[in-house]
Amino acid sequence: MNDALFQSLIHPVAPEPVPWWPPAPGWWILLALALIMGLALPWLALRWKRLGARRRRTGQALKDxxxxxxxxxxxxxxxxxxxxxxxxxxxxxxxxxxxxxxxxxxxxxxxxxxxxxxxxxxxxxxxxxxxxxxxxxxxxxxxxxxxxxxxxx
Structure with missing residues (x-):
């Protein structure tokens, strides 16, 4: 190939590095789910604990x-x-x-x-x-x- 012709071609350039911010939509969804779970799990655990305590008290009341x-x-x-x-x-x-x-x-x-x-x-x-x-x-x-x-x- 001719050197002049080769020099006239547009050479490929490396793309810009992918920025870490803003994250892709999937990461936003994952963050929202993690936040919801982080708030809901302690609340659900507390409700489950109270329900179990109430059942134990009721069962104990029958035994009493x-x-x-x-x-x-x-x-x-x-x-x-x-x-x-x-x-x-x-x-x-x-x-x-x-x-x-x-x-x-x-x-x-x-x-x-x-x-x-x-x-x-x-x-x-x-x-x-x-x-x-x-x-x-x-x-x-x-x-x-x-x-x-x-x-x-």
Whole structure:
């Protein structure tokens, strides 16, 4: 090739170095997500901790009811506890229910309720001398724990 012709060509020039500022849009999105997560995670952790503490207190409240109480008094204590928990949650109307209406409230909005386990809270509570077996008491407590967990009480 001719030297004069070669000199007349425009030679390639190295591009400018890529500046670090402003960052590409992807970095802005990543920064925004990191900021949101940095603010949301402590808040979510606190809520999770409070929910766990509330569940532990509720579960402990069920355990605090003495098992050696007579059936009617034991059922009355459980009923009172449930209604206090509902009032604390802001639901006053259900706390006035009793009998079959109370049983219907406990079974509504609850997947696969074991109605037979919860029946002592409706019927046996108002009998003169209810007779619950040890297995019926265990089944009732198990069902109440499920109900409390499902309803976030």
């Amino acid at each position: 009811i003495p098992a050696d109480l007579p059936d009617q008094q034991w059922l009355s204590e459980i009923n009172s506890l449930l209604k206090r928990l509902l009032i604390r949650r802001g639901e006053v109307a259900p706390s006035r229910l009793f009998g079959e209406q109370w049983l219907e409230y406990l079974c509504n909005g609850y997947p696969r309720p074991q109605r037979s386990c919860l029946e002592p809270l409706a019927a046996d509570l108002y009998r003169q001398t209810p007779n619950l077996t040890r297995e019926q008491r265990r089944a009732l407590l198990r069902e109440l724990r499920r109900w409390l967990r499902h309803n976030h009480v």
